[in-house]
Amino acid sequence: DQQVKQNSPSLSVQEGRISILNCDYTNSMFDYFLWYKKYPAEGPTFLISISSIKDKNEDGRFTVFLNKSAKHLSLHIVPSQPGDSAVYFCAARRVNYGGSQGNLIFGKGTKLSVKP
Amino acid sequence: DVKVTQSSRYLVKRTGEKVFLECVQDMDHENMFWYRQDPGLGLRLIYFSYDVKMKEKGDIPEGYSVSREKKERFSLILESASTNQTSMYLCASVGTGGLGSGNTIYFGEGSWLTVV
Numbered sequence: 001d002q003q004v005k006q007n008s009p010s011l012s013v014q015e016g017r018i019s020i021l022n023c024d025y026t027n028s029m030f031d032y033f034l035w036y037k038k039y040p041a042e043g044p045t046f047l048i049s050i051s052s053i054k055d056k057n058e059d060g061r062f063t064v065f066l067n068k069s070a071k072h073l074s075l076h077i078v079p080s081q082p083g084d085s086a087v088y089f090c091a092a093r094r095v096n097y098g099g100s101q102g103n104l105i106f107g108k109g110t111k112l113s114v115k116p
Numbered sequence: 117d118v119k120v121t122q123s124s125r126y127l128v129k130r131t132g133e134k135v136f137l138e139c140v141q142d143m144d145h146e147n148m149f150w151y152r153q154d155p156g157l158g159l160r161l162i163y164f165s166y167d168v169k170m171k172e173k174g175d176i177p178e179g180y181s182v183s184r185e186k187k188e189r190f191s192l193i194l195e196s197a198s199t200n201q202t203s204m205y206l207c208a209s210v211g212t213g214g215l216g217s218g219n220t221i222y223f224g225e226g227s228w229l230t231v232v
Contacts, residue, residue, distance in 0.1 A: 009156070034220065043120070043206050043223035044159070089158060103149075104221060105175075108158035 003027045004092050006107035013114050019077040021110050023090030026071065030092035034104065035064060035075045038087045047088070048075070080114045087111045119143070120224040122207050128230045135194040137227050139207030148190035149174075149208040149221070150182065159206065165190055197231045204228050 005024045013019045021035075031052045036044035050057040050064045050073065057064050063076045077084055090107040123138040141148065149164040151174075161174030163182040171182050179201060183191040190209075194201055207224040 006158075036223075041226070041228075043208075043225045045223070046220040049220065091159075103161065103164060103174075105161070106151075106159040108156060 002108075003030075004090055004105050004107040006088075006090055006110050008110050009108070010111040010113070013080045013112065015082055015114055015116050016079045019075075019080040019084065019112055019114065021075040021077075021088050021090075021112065023073050023075075023107055024071055025073075025092050027092070027094075028068075028071065029095050031095050032093040033064070033066060033073050034091045034093075035062075036089045036091060036106075037084075038089060038109070044089060077112075080112075082114050082116050085112055085114050120207055120209055120222050122205075122224040122227045124227050125225065126228045126230075128232060129194075129197050131198060131231055133194075133197050133231075135197050135229065135231075137192040137194075137205055137207075137229070139190045139192070139224055140188050141190075141207075141209040141222070142188065143209065143211060143222075144187065145209035145211045146187070147210045148184065150180075150190065150192045151206045151208065152176070152203040153206060153226070154203050162192065162205075194229075197229075199231050202229060202231045 003026050034049040035047040037047045038044040048059050048062045048064050050066050066073045087109045089109045091104040094103045120141045147166050150162045151159040153159050160176050165171045165184040181193045205227045208221045210221045
């Protein structure tokens, strides 16, 4: 059963416009959410995160919104740039999963293409 | 800058071979992880470790084992490689306090394993 869902496998956006990537989760025990960006043949790199006690976090062109009642989060990129073209993974922290404090469960990813 | 280094970027192994994937981090992190990434499946947790000589199974541990003899090194072992283990393997680490305290999970660049 998929606990973190990214229902759009791909998204295409024009340069300068807003990119909105969506993520839904089913487990209300998740307490921390992150977005990672991944280029081909490279490891994922951290982009932005949000705690479950907040509903918005902003960092430059990137904003993450969390709607706990809907179990939904989204990543907004404004304005989108061609260099943003990558696969974006949504991840949620599993609380009390073994002895580690960093266990994440990932969505399947959304491939963003920003066209010049 | 945190550095997570995976010693082998590209490997080709035969079915039945024993395979070692090595990962080293230089930030004195307690928590280390092995994920695999497959198209359409996102990142899935194989094993993790929260201390030297400690290990816990992730979501897909079958066919794998791990070793953590030193804090900075976490090895993934395929006892008898099979073709369905052809994948990209990602090592990651995070420090004490886990996520949400200014830390995030840092990934290595990945190891592409092909089993023929």
